[in-house]
Amino acid sequence: MLLRFSLILCFLSFLFFSCQNKSASKEINSKHLYDKECSICHGTEGIPSIKNAKNLQKSTITESEIKQIILKGSLQMGMPSFENRLKISEVDSLVAYVKSLRK
């Protein structure tokens, strides 16, 4: 009886931990995403590496404006639109990351 109980317990904890791992790997790594999609122009720290790009450390725009520019871009100035390239959850995590770069 005791053996059976511990086997069940073992199985349940296995399920629990394997599910936990799954959700952890699904979590968006916003730094990784930023480094991949944005740092070419805005630099890894938010200091621009191309002429027109804005310094994200000194940016003062609101969260919804940040979200808007990531979605729509600023085509004349040279920022591409990410609307069709990123999931909305990824855009939201980038908004938070961009704000965290401010000094």
Ligand code: HEC
């Ligand atoms: C090809 C170059 C390029 C890439 C890639 C790029 N940007 Fe930009 N970004 C720009 C340029 C240029 C501007 C200035 C636009 C303007 O002045 O209208 C800008 C402006 C911004 C602004 C507005 C800042 C302010 O204070 O007005 C934000 C926020 C921003 N980018 C975030 C991002 C994020 C997040 C990514 C990645 C998903 C990204 N950008 C990718 C070129 C780029």
